[in-house]
Amino acid sequence: MRITLSYATSKDGYLDDCSKCRLTLSTSADWEAVYRLRSEQDAILIGAETLRRDNPSLKLVPMRVVISRSGNLDPEARFFTVGEAQRVVFTERPNPALERVAEVILCEEGITARRVVTELERRGVNRLMVEGGAKTLQLFLDEGLADEVREAVNPTITVGEEGYAHFQFTPPNDAVIRHEELEGMQVTTTTLHPDTTEEDMRELKAAIDESRKCTPDMGSYCVGAVVLTADGSRFTGYTHETSPTHHAEQEALKKAIEAGAVLRGATIYASMEPCSTRKSEPKSCTQLILEHGLKRVVFACYEPSKFVRCDGACTLRAAGVDVRVYPDLAEEVLNINGHLF
Numbered sequence: 001m002r003i004t005l006s007y008a009t010s011k012d013g014y015l016d017d018c019s020k021c022r023l024t025l026s027t028s029a030d031w032e033a034v035y036r037l038r039s040e041q042d043a044i045l046i047g048a049e050t051l052r053r054d055n056p057s058l059k060l061v062p063m064r065v066v067i068s069r070s071g072n073l074d075p076e077a078r079f080f081t082v083g084e085a086q087r088v089v090f091t092e093r094p095n096p097a098l099e100r101v102a103e104v105i106l107c108e109e110g111i112t113a114r115r116v117v118t119e120l121e122r123r124g125v126n127r128l129m130v131e132g133g134a135k136t137l138q139l140f141l142d143e144g145l146a147d148e149v150r151e152a153v154n155p156t157i158t159v160g161e162e163g164y165a166h167f168q169f170t171p172p173n174d175a176v177i178r179h180e181e182l183e184g185m186q187v188t189t190t191t192l193h194p195d196t197t198e199e200d201m202r203e204l205k206a207a208i209d210e211s212r213k214c215t216p217d218m219g220s221y222c223v224g225a226v227v228l229t230a231d232g233s234r235f236t237g238y239t240h241e242t243s244p245t246h247h248a249e250q251e252a253l254k255k256a257i258e259a260g261a262v263l264r265g266a267t268i269y270a271s272m273e274p275c276s277t278r279k280s281e282p283k284s285c286t287q288l289i290l291e292h293g294l295k296r297v298v299f300a301c302y303e304p305s306k307f308v309r310c311d312g313a314c315t316l317r318a319a320g321v322d323v324r325v326y327p328d329l330a331e332e333v334l335n336i337n338g339h340l341f
Helices: 028-039 047-055 095-099 112-122 134-143 197-211 248-258 285-291 311-319 327-336
Strands: 001-011 043-047 063-068 086-091 103-106 129-130 148-154 176-184 185-191 222-226 234-238 267-272 296-301 320-323
Touching: 001 028, 001 134, 028 148, 028 176, 028 185, 043 047, 043 134, 047 063, 063 112, 086 112, 086 248, 103 267, 112 311, 129 134, 197 222, 197 234, 197 248, 197 267, 197 296, 197 327, 222 248, 234 248, 248 267, 248 285, 267 327, 296 311, 296 327, 311 320
Parallel strands: 001 129, 001 148, 043 063, 043 129, 063 086, 086 103, 267 296, 296 320
Antiparallel strands: 148 185, 176 185, 222 234, 222 267
């Protein structure tokens, strides 16, 4: 998933966040740019305070998402009633009134950005725009799940008073930064992670081709994997290639280890989400990936809950691994595993 954070601030760094009186920051040209950016997204995510204060409809996107720890949201809000978009609510407390207007995802252990991203990817979201408020933006930054940050500053407005949330983003030294001016707004777009879609898709398709070499088995998925090390060495594997208990990731990692390759900082591409629970082996593929210090994990299809409940993506993200998922390829992976469904 590609994640963009977007917000507007006053000259002294205040958001129109949770105040009683709405603070108008963006000019018409900036709003036009935001609308264009929204139209490119699969989903827009906002926080509960933004929903309560602005009552937005967000009509330009196929999916609207809101996070609310309390679940205290008005089911008659425009967010839920205007247009035909899919609505998703992440909450820590159930609210039966919301279930008739949205899909409610209960996060009893607490709302995290990695859980939100994982659940949205399971629903086919490739591009997500997060529009705040301050706590919501910070949630994604703290967990390292923002790819781009778009900050629009109105240099003619100074707030400096209570009632508005102060928000400050400091780009890392290796970020790519672009500046532009839109009708007086000073817009800065910071790229935190480069777009690797082209390379990821190429290697994922190679992993899917590896999975076609599997002999279908009613007790396992047909999965293929490719390991690409930091120095460009490449190793492939598929389920049960050399052992009746080995998964594809194990096979590819085994070849790399036997060749003396350095796995720290490597990327593994798998047709399906790495397993997080194993019965036939002492360590799951997720554990092996973390043990060997791989930097990135890219896969096409979340593991269906047929044998166990897999939590590989969330576990890897919690450990700081860059996880990328391409749901557009999921149907092909499921078709290869048609013998199980």
